Amino acid sequence: MDFSSKLSDNMSYLKEKLNVDTNFDVVYRVIHVGGREACLYFIDGFTKDEVWLKILQAFSTLKEDSMPEDAHAFSKKYLPYGEVGLVKSDSEMIGQLLMGVSCLFIDGYDSCFTIDCRTYPARGVSEPEKDKVLRGSRDGFVETLIFNTALIRRRIRDPKLTMEITSAGESSHTDIALCYMQGRIDENLLAMIKDRINKLEVDALTMNQESLAECLYPHKWYNPFPKFKFSERPDTAAASILEGNIIILVDNSPAAMILPSSVFDIIEEADDYYFPPVTGSYLRLSRMAISVLTLYLTPLWLLLMQNPNVIPSWLEFIQLSEPPHVPLIFQLLILEFAIDGLRLAAVNTPSMLTTPLSVIAGIVLGEYSVKSGWFNSETMLYMAFVTIANYSQASFELGYAFKFMRMILLVLTALFNYWGFAIGVILSVCAVVFNKTIAGKSYIYPVIPFNWSKLKKRFLRGRLPHKEK
Template sequence: MDENTTYNEGIEPDIPVIPPSEIKELEEEALKEKRNAETSDSTEESVIYWQGEDRVPEKISVLKETLKEVMGYGVSFDVIIREMTFAGRPAALLFLNGFTNDVIVSEILTRLTYLTPEDVRDGHALNDMMKAYIPHVQVEQVSKLSKVINDVLCGICALFIEGASTAILLDTRKYPVRGLEEPAVERVVRGARDGFTETIVTNINLVRRRVRDPGLHVETMKVGRRTKTDVSLLFIDDIADRVQVEAIRRKIKQLDLEGLPLGDKQLEEAIVNKGWHPYPLVRYSERPDVVASHLLEGRIVVMVDTSPSVMIMPTTFFDLCQHAEENRQTAFMGTYLRWIRFGGIFASMFLLPLWMLLVVHPELKPPALDILGPQENAKIPIIGQFLIVEFGVDLLRLAAVHTPTPLASAMGLIAAILIGDIAVKTGLFVNEVVLYMAVAAIGMFATPSYELGLANRMVRLVLLVATALFGVKGFVIGSTLLILSLTTHRSYNSSYLWPFIPFSAKAMGEILFRKPLLTSTRRPALNKTRDHTKMGTEMNSKGRH
């Protein structure tokens, strides 16, 4: 007989009693197997798996055991439970360290410590505390533990009282916030210098500061089983097309993703641009004034928490070619800047293929254009030179992103002097290739939409190769396929090339000319707005005259 085997008094001596140490080991082994077997897809499923039901437990000891398994209490250093006694009853405050405003929480806890058992009723302690003794604005009583955990992970505090099957949620969030700065991509000479940050509440406030309309609706949804990312849908109810609003809202709610760690770009791929088409179907902006103006035109805005840029839908090719600077100048100068920008975009797409066409077929070049070159030959074919320079420009662009600021000027000197000048002098490139490639690159960087500039660059590459291989036929067929591809590209059932295809003379005039404010009295027909006019009756009549 094992010397460690013991017997209890009053039972048969042949029935052994398992030692407490072995019982503990068996319990730990069973707990380990249960942890390994968990396959929960949501917080609710996880709570039910460990607790049997999705309710706030009345005992704080049971609550702590559940939180230990569901959200890593005791393992994650930032998951904190502060146990105290209020009105003679054990209580616990659950919160995440770093997301909580310590000053507000300390003031609430200080007030609750003054309570005596006579201040609250038996069985109604939590309800009495919430209604009479918690001086805070955003307070909610919740009975589902899964909702409590999800809200705590968003930065909300949860207060539990022994014997109560509900919890009090206190919105005391304090997110890390970057200071308001002017967006690097959408700079203007004159205008507002504030831009969106990575905090969705701040971004919404920046828009509401500019659009103080009671019809501005902000609907918030959570996307991602694990990330629970906040996504907000903004629109002016009496202007925006409700069919489009419902279509976007439905697509967002139907998403069943693990999360959106990369923010708005992943959401765009999930609800808008699901294929391999290079051209963007949404306009990104980091300027609150641009977003406000598009809301007043009937557009729909989607904001994603942790993203400093927002999506504007629907959009067209010509929308992506416009910049806020044009509206910060007079109508004449705004039109001039717009035409210069259109010229740069055209050059970024067609300048190199057209010059390549004249090189492949010199008979097409008028005598007056002999100055276009090439004046001399190089060791590498023209198409090879263009491809090398194209990839070189992209490589330099990527290097500029990853180069520290103090070294950026040195890298520019290396690119301009060592690579470009020496490559020409050694006979690898001809001067015209470097010149025209520089003009095309400037046109690409002058494109207001970064995504549109990249897409135009891919079109330029395809047209270059097609022209080099098939000459005039390659250029014509490639350009035709581009127009067809953009025509069939739809942005929420709206034509991507509107107002060029289908053609609308009045709307095309609005695109080509930056009209004075008082003469632009109607919203774009593309948005299918419920209210078409921008001004009152009196201002409309003045605008017509």
């Protein structure tokens, strides 16, 4: 529906449509502009009061004979603010109002003036808790979309940096920003992502990026290895854009979704580049080796415990010091679930109680669980290593992918011994090898297809390229 030139008709329609008598935060004020009656609509808490104070002061000087006949001419001449638009459709106006844009109606004009003087409640851009670095910038993304785009713009001052805005969700109308560098991205991938976002038929992106990720990549949900890399660091997002990736920012989410992402992209961290090449290469190789250990250490130990005759003499110290009261497979699986339970408990524990409860948990679950006979000390040792080592890389999704594959390996090894371990190893390798990125390319490129020069860069951090003048 298009608006009328009569202010009273527009106000009556919006009174019913916006339910202004019930919604206390939908505010409207009747004012006078140049001798004409006008009405201002805005959402309480989303508007910069000082901006509107200056605009209303400017309106108070207008005379009736100075009012132009055309709404466009009025906006150009008498609205002293940069972000001003004209809207004729009620659906577009209501959508912008609920996003926080102030809307002004003036009697005699059949258009609504939209003045974007929004301000959102936001926390400071402090360093994210999960993506911490030993050296480097200490700022991080927040839940406000415009702040996140500004953090990227601050790092890439190039006109080729493009940030397109769209929205999804019939009820939420959640803002989504696509950030990329023109000339460096895969145009086919960009077109595919835009098409899938435009065709989304969801009521709301209730889980922010996870909801969007499941809509963008609905295939092979059973493969636990992540298809996207998530980062709360603006420097990581900016570096990915310069490398030709696409960054997706979702309003109300403090994380950037980076795509396409291979397993090597997900394992990489900012510390790899904030240190000299030798140190960065060591950190990267250590992280890769530890990730492999977290997957295969406990299944391999279980296999050796089931076949003590194959243990070489120099490895005899890994054998159990006491006979187990509970089968080893059950000990390992119980600890896998117990560790997740403790992790969830730590998330919901008040910060003031974290230290004393950690001490109690360490004593009770460590010493007494061994003395009671539920667990052997060797089982506790190897599971403690796996749990701590799992935090060597920042991706929660990749950590849980390793965990799921490790549990499958443990069950297969316990049931079928050598054959079970071999089948589990093959299954875990196939889960990575046959996985695909959202662009449809190999998940382990440059291993498949093989490219030695790029593979070397994945394992060893070389000097950053410099352009010669």
